[in-house]
C-alpha cells in the first residue's frame with residue numbers, strides 16, 4: 584500500500600483517487616476550492632440546486648469507449664443521466680445525445696470521491712521530498728502526513744506556481760497553450776427564448792453559446808436559469824484587461840439585444856472567469872518524474888481526456 588497525495592479534485596484527480604483506493608492505496612485529495620468539481624463545477628443557486636458553470640454536458644458521440652464504463656457506473660448510481668439536448672445552431676434544430684451530472688454537473692465528479700479523505704480550501708504552493716517521502720504545504724501550513732507519491736491533477740499552466748515540482752514536469756507544463764472562457768449565469772423571470780430548444784449556439788464574436796440550465800433533467804424548477812459562455816478568443820484576448828463588471832455588462836447586453844428580455848426580466852446573475860478553460864499541448868495523458876511525482880495532462884482539453892488521465896495516473900501508481 585502506498586500513500587498518495589492528489590492535488591486537484593476535478594475529474595482527473597477524482598478518478599485517480601477512486602482507482603488508487605481501488606488498488607488499496609491510502610489517498611488524500613487536496614483542493615483549493617470548497618469541494619470537488621473543478622471545471623465541471625456547479626454554482627449553488629438554491630438550497631438543493633445550482634447552475635452548471637463549466638462543462639455543460641458531454642456529447643455521447645465524443646465519449647471514447649474506454650470512458651463509457653466510468654460514466655455508466657455514475658449513471659447506475661444516479662450521479663449522472665442521459666439528456667437528449669435540443670440545440671439551435673445556425674438556423675437548424677437538432678437533437679444531440681449527451682450525459683450530464685445529476686442533479687448537477689459536479690455530482691459526476693463527486694461520485695468518484697464519495698468517501699475519499701479530502702482537504703478543501705487548501706491551495707498547495709509547495710511540495711518537498713524529505714527522506715524519501717513527500718510533504719505538501721499551503722503557504723506556511725505544512726500538512727502533517729507524508730506521502731510516497733504526489734499526483735498533480737491541476738491545469739498545466741498552474742503547475743509551475745508550485746515550488747518543488749520536478750523540472751521534467753515543470754518544463755512540459757510551461758509549454759502548454761491555454762484559452763479562457765467568460766461565463767455568466769443568469770436567472771430570469773420568464774424564458775429568454777420561446778423556441779423549443781435547450782441550447783442556442785451563436786458563434787458570435789463575444790458569445791459562443793447559451794444553455795438553458797433549468798431544462799436539464801433533475802434541475803431546479805423555481806426559475807429560468809441560463810449559462811452564457813463567451814468565445815475563447817474574446818475571453819483570452821481580454822482576460823488581463825477587462826474588469827468582471829465590464830464582462831458581465833457586455834454578455835448581458837448581448838442577451839438583451841438578441842432576445843426579447845429587458846433588464847427588469849433579469850432576476851440575478853453571477854460571472855465566473857475561467858482562465859484555463861481549455862489547456863492544450865501535450866500528447867501524453869500522464870508524465871511521471873523520478874521520485875514519485877505524476878502530472879495528469881487532460882488530453883485534448885476535454886472532460887473525457889482528463890478522466891482518462893486520472894485513470895492512467897492511478898494505473899502507473901498501481
Ligand SMILES: Cc1cc2nc3c(=O)[nH]c(=O)nc-3n(C[C@H](O)[C@H](O)[C@H](O)COP(=O)(O)OP(=O)(O)OC[C@H]3O[C@@H](n4cnc5c(N)ncnc54)[C@H](O)[C@@H]3O)c2cc1C
Nearest residue numbers: 591593594595614615621622637638706707737885886889
Ligand atoms: C466553460 C467551460 C466549458 C467547457 N466545455 C467543455 C465541453 O463542452 N466538452 C468537454 O469535453 N470539456 C469541456 N470543458 C473542459 C472540461 O471541463 C475540462 O477539460 C475538465 O473538466 C478538466 O478536468 P481536470 O480534472 O483536468 O481539471 P480541473 O477541473 O481544472 O480540476 C483541477 C482542480 O485543481 C484545483 N487546484 C488548482 N490548483 C490547485 C492548487 N495549487 N492546490 C489545490 N488545488 C488546486 C482546482 O480548484 C480544481 O478543482 C469546458 C470547460 C469550461 C471551463
